[in-house]
Amino acid sequence: MGHSAKGVRGRPRSEAVERSIVEGVLKLIEDGVPLADLSIERIARTAGVGKATIYRRWSGKEELFVEILRGIDDPPPELPGESMRGDLIVCLEHLRRRGVNLRSSALLHNVFAQMKSLPKLWQAYHATVIEPQRRVLREVLRRGVENGELRDDVDIVLANDLFVGPMLVRTVLRSDAPLDEGLAERIVDSVLAGLRPTG
Template sequence: MSGGPVSGGPVSGVPVPAERRGRPRSAAVDRAVIETVLRLLEDGVTVAELSMERIAREAGVGKATVYRRWAGKEALMLDVLRSLDDSAPELAGGPARDDLVALLEFLRRRGLAKRSSAVLRTAVAQVRAHPRLWQEYHDTVVAARRRAFHEVLRRGMAAGEIRADLDVDLLTDLFVSPMLSRAILHDWQELPEGLAEQIVDAVLEGVRASPADGPGDSPGSSGPAVPGRKS
């Protein structure tokens, strides 16, 4: 993520929920509602204290207008979080290393944005305090990011770039965990440029297929990982 919205600034790239039949939606209304929620969170209002009625009133729109766009507060809060997130990077589809670097660089920039944006930190903390809402965010946004890693890893296995006897879910953790550890668990550590490349190259050195291995016959097997390099 390349810097998230700053306090009090307009939200760009606000996701538009699925269209319903009828009149075209107003993007301005969508932005007004989401910006209102962000402002309330920044002012110290908790998710539990928010109601669709209060959000509508603060945004200067009717309650029915809000409900036409979001079925309830949880759906609205998911779009609030998405509004603070850049779109996932476009992947070149070439060597697996390049796409893995792009995906990790996205996480690095998002980590930097979370450190510098008080509103992003507040919104994430508020959502994490509500397990069902956090699970929904994880099942949609976070799961989509992991699927992107899985697809790149399977492609790398099929191309003979990565050993095919390893589980893609485990491999994803090997690539992602060092970045998340610095960004979240050890947030005093720097997230310098080039970190994504360092992580990818270090992990690839250990999981790269040897010439004798050849392309994987069954990339992305969901079975247990087999330790050690093939002989």
């Protein structure tokens, strides 16, 4: 191991270790091991590393799982920032694609289904993935009020749910409903019809 101590070469080594840990977790999940049974010890054994190696990188299972879920997900979209309508469509298109991924990936679907019964993991996922996305959307709506694209008496938190809700209903509750290409645009325009300033 001595030769890898040249500073520069240390980083790829640690990336390789992280990759083997993540792949170890994914393999265990694919093999049908429930998330609740995935101890750090078992993950370390599968990845061929010591427990301390995992704890050096992640505070525990929740943080590790959330990072893995984030890695499977598309990164958050870049918002064009030219109009509220355009930004909303980009945000919803991101949700639509995630929905398509969730349907097509048995692994993702399985993880999401189990996560609901693990409150700590669900909270961690909410805090690190869902809440930042909701903040972005609320900011888009707030800018919409400022530039006159949205009525100033609109409840921003409720409006957020009005835009996001239809996509989540189709993804989570109605898995047979189409998640077709133009859906994000249709949802945004339908909701905006009721929330735009009149006259």
